[in-house]
Amino acid sequence: MAIQEPTFFILTALAGAPLHGYGVMRAVTELSGGRITLRAGTLYAALDRLTADGLLTVDREEAVDGRLRRYYRLTDDGAAALAAEVDRLRANAALAAARLRRPIGPGGAAVSPA
Amino acid sequence: MAIQEPTFFILTALAGAPLHGYGVMRAVTELSGGRITLRAGTLYAALDRLTADGLLTVDREEAVDGRLRRYYRLTDDGAAALAAEVDRLRANAALAAARLRRPIGPGGAAVSPA
DNA sequence: CGGCATATACCGACGGTCGGTACGTTGCCG
DNA sequence: CGGCAACGTACCGACCGTCGGTATATGCCG
16 A cells, blocks of 8 residues: 555655654654654654655664664655555646546546446 | 545545445446456545544445435545545655655755764 | 653553454356 | 456554553762
8 A cells, every 4th residue: 555644644754854753753853844743653653664664774883871762764665666656646636626627527438436 | 544545445435425325335346447356345444434533424225126226425524634645645655756866865854863 | 859861660541443244246167 | 258457435453663651770969
């Protein structure tokens, strides 16, 4: 299935620069205009999953006063996946917009069932 | 959570004209260029759910040789929801595209964690 | 010292999709 | 004429990503 919005925003946040988990969380909140607030459970589960999928990789780890900061970075595969997702979003948006504007639009065959 | 792709395509298919379940299934396959094939389980569950949510309504029912055809139609709420979804897709696509093009792009504050 | 921000991590619950199956009719092909 | 695909609706268990909450630890501020 196509990636979902929280995952999409995580990739988008990391497309700017490597960030650690908590930084991703704040970046996503900011990028989405406050619309999306990543839960800790969603965040770290997604980070692990995307890393396992090869879309992310651990850039480096910093220790600041006993607090670990694990920085994640987008891999080439991750950047490609995000670019593909952008294309998909645009195509879907254009498709729906056309159909909203002009009922029984292109793809007429799809509209005459029998 | 934002609606997912299968649900999005069901709304898009119905934005053109009222269709019955099976017609929606074929329209979605066609609209997506064969990329998405709705499962029967997904289709009818989504149809019921969207109807319960007020985004769809039953337009009419036809009986063709003992085969029932239940036509669904987009409500005003459904059309509005789809239009909102289009805006969201476009905004997200633009956001990610900008960040892919120009690392450490706008929203700099989100990028300097500490 | 209590509470909040930082920071990572695990957990059960929930909901949408997947994959399969069921059941009935019609039409094509072997 | 027998089987198989297409049509058409409907239900089921399984899976997976997200949600919401909790745990743990440190530093800063009131």
